[in-house]
Amino acid sequence: MQNFFNTQKESDPRQFVQVKSWISQAFDLSEDVSVMVTQLQCTEEGCPPIETVIAIMETPGKPRQYKIHKPLAEVKQTDIVSLTAG
Amino acid sequence: MNTAMLNNQVPVTVLTGFLGSGKTTLLNRILTENHGKRIAVIENEFGEVGVDNDLVIGAEEEIFEMNNGCICCTVRGDLIRILGNLMKRRDKFDYIMVETTGLADPGPVAQTFFMDAEMQDKLQLDSVTTVVDAKHIWQHIDDSGEAREQIAFADVILLNKIDLVTAGELEQLEARIRSMNAAAKIYRTKNAVVEMDKILNVGGFDLDRAMEVDPQFMEPEYPFEWAGVYYLSAGTYELVLQEGPDPTMKVALIPVSESTDAALEGAVEPVVMVFSDDERELWAGSALQPSGRLIALNLTADELRFDVQVDRPGAYALFTEHHPDEFQAQLFGGGDHVKPVVEREFKPDHEHDDEVTSVGITIPGDLDSDRLNGWIGDLLQTKGLDIFRMKGILSIKGQPNRFVFQGVHMLFDGRPDRPWGSEPRNNSLIFIGRNLDRAELTEGFEACLA
Numbered sequence: 408m409q410n411f412f413n414t415q416k417e418s419d420p421r422q423f424v425q426v427k428s429w430i431s432q433a434f435d436l437s438e439d440v441s442v443m444v445t446q447l448q449c450t451e452e453g454c455p456p457i458e459t460v461i462a463i464m465e466t467p468g469k470p471r472q473y474k475i476h477k478p479l480a481e482v483k484q485t486d487i488v489s490l491t492a493g
Numbered sequence: 494m495n496t497a498m499l500n501n502q503v504p505v506t507v508l509t510g511f512l513g514s515g516k517t518t519l520l521n522r523i524l525t526e527n528h529g530k531r532i533a534v535i536e537n538e539f540g541e542v543g544v545d546n547d548l549v550i551g552a553e554e555e556i557f558e559m560n561n562g563c564i565c566c567t568v569r570g571d572l573i574r575i576l577g578n579l580m581k582r583r584d585k586f587d588y589i590m591v592e593t594t595g596l597a598d599p600g601p602v603a604q605t606f607f608m609d610a611e612m613q614d615k616l617q618l619d620s621v622t623t624v625v626d627a628k629h630i631w632q633h634i635d636d637s638g639e640a641r642e643q644i645a646f647a648d649v650i651l652l653n654k655i656d657l658v659t660a661g662e663l664e665q666l667e668a669r670i671r672s673m674n675a676a677a678k679i680y681r682t683k684n685a686v687v688e689m690d691k692i693l694n695v696g697g698f699d700l701d702r703a704m705e706v707d708p709q710f711m712e713p714e715y716p717f718e719w720a721g722v723y724y725l726s727a728g729t730y731e732l733v734l735q736e737g738p739d740p741t742m743k744v745a746l747i748p749v750s751e752s753t754d755a756a757l758e759g760a761v762e763p764v765v766m767v768f769s770d771d772e773r774e775l776w777a778g779s780a781l782q783p784s785g786r787l788i789a790l791n792l793t794a795d796e797l798r799f800d801v802q803v804d805r806p807g808a809y810a811l812f813t814e815h816h817p818d819e820f821q822a823q824l825f826g827g828g829d830h831v832k833p834v835v836e837r838e839f840k841p842d843h844e845h846d847d848e849v850t851s852v853g854i855t856i857p858g859d860l861d862s863d864r865l866n867g868w869i870g871d872l873l874q875t876k877g878l879d880i881f882r883m884k885g886i887l888s889i890k891g892q893p894n895r896f897v898f899q900g901v902h903m904l905f906d907g908r909p910d911r912p913w914g915s916e917p918r919n920n921s922l923i924f925i926g927r928n929l930d931r932a933e934l935t936e937g938f939e940a941c942l943a
Binding site for chain 1: 555557559566568570571573574577578608609610611612614870
């Protein structure tokens with residue numbers, strides 16, 4: 408079972424930096440744009456226990472949010488690129 | 494040295510308080526005191542005294558919700574952007590102060606520091622510090638959700654402008670604040686004068702300190718504040734009171750087996766039941782019988798004297814809704830002051846006055862991590878919006894080290910701490926929030942024991 412007390416800390420901080428850099432490339436973001444990446448637990452039926460949630464804050468007040476149905480450690484560059492198609 | 498410094502994280506203090514509370518005075522003091530720290534200030538309150546500092550950055554409140562359908566977290570987009578830009582100049586400062594507007598909800602600000610893993614890695618929320626105007630807070634405390642939340646979220650509370658209120662008013666205010674947030678450190682100040690080590694690097698999130706709370710807070714709450722056991726011979730006595738802060742006071746007088754602490758202790762639970770009955774009003778001049786019934790003494794007459802008729806000698810316990818000192822209540826027999834043989838004070842039940850309360854639970858033993866995960870997960874899912882803050886030191890079965898954690902709404906940060914060593918293994922949890930059910934929380938926590 409996923410340890411609820413370690414959702415963020417269990418992940419390698421380098422993976423966060425890597426995923427953020429993939430997001431910047433895929434969405435062609437300038438350096439000033441803040442990106443938040445977090446893992447949230449989900450207990451709903453049919454959902455994976457941990458999801459990765461991304462917020463891109465390019466326009467103040469209107470962040471774009473995306474969900475990837477897997478923990479951050481399993482997120483690949485192709486997952487990020489596929490977000491741009493939606 | 495605190496954990497933030499050890500991990501090369503930048504400590505952050507979030508400063509909250511209503512307009513005019515003295516928040517900016519405190520900020521100016523922090524910026525001008527010689528504490529050797531270079532402080533970057535993020536402020537978004539306009540119309541107060543400006544701060545002359547290179548690293549003061551303005552922000553417009555921008556709140557948004559990050560969610561996955563299960564968990565939602567309200568964060569501050571403006572703060573994320575500013576912190577991101579600020580961290581590019583990491584070499585220019587060693588501390589960050591975030592000053593919020595007087596009306597800001599501290600929740601989204603605090604959650605911002607837990608939301609993004611990279612941010613958690615680089616920054617550490619040292620404390621939420623709330624400045625309270627001791628004179629004017631009464632105008633807001635009952636009708637402003639923001640004022641209550643600023644108090645509830647705080648690790649440190651400055652009760653400022655104490656020179657404008659009486660000692661009695663200050664006691665009353667501190668008791669009210671303590672009933673809402675029992676875990677905060679409270680300092681009384683004039684002109685926001687406080688030692689810097691009470692504000693900076695306090696490690697509000699260093700659990701050992703945070704858990705050093707009033708021991709009474711860990712006790713259940715009672716409908717009475719005081720009880721005393723008297724040994725009385727047969728005869729007539731007189732309970733004499735002076736005018737006090739309330740027009741009535743509920744009391745119960747019951748015979749007990751002997752005048753000892755144990756006998757008093759044994760009477761507590763039955764009398765809790767008595768206090769849930771309908772009361773009978775008793776006017777001054779009437780007789781108070783040791784019947785074990787709930788009596789409401791009417792305290793509006795000029796002379797507040799009540800006869801107490803004792804038919805059989807023995808030990809009698811008197812339980813009072815308020816502390817007798819508030820009414821200078823004394824028992825007299827044959828002209829002499831009769832003192833209780835044993836007495837005890839109780840933590841008052843403030844549930845009905847404040848929807849924001851604290852619940853502290855301590856249980857010895859080891860916890861089963863799966864059960865704990867399940868319980869905390871469900872709890873945050875169903876009550877996360879009502880739980881403002883949560884702090885704990887836990888003993889997990891099979892783990893040699895203490896596990897410490899603290900959270901804001903549905904988010905939290907936990908880590909193994911120092912080994913238990915020879916210290917007894919214990920679990921302490923504190924919840925601060927709205928509509929908390931102590932019995933339900935205690936039962937849920939106890940069910941996590943291995």
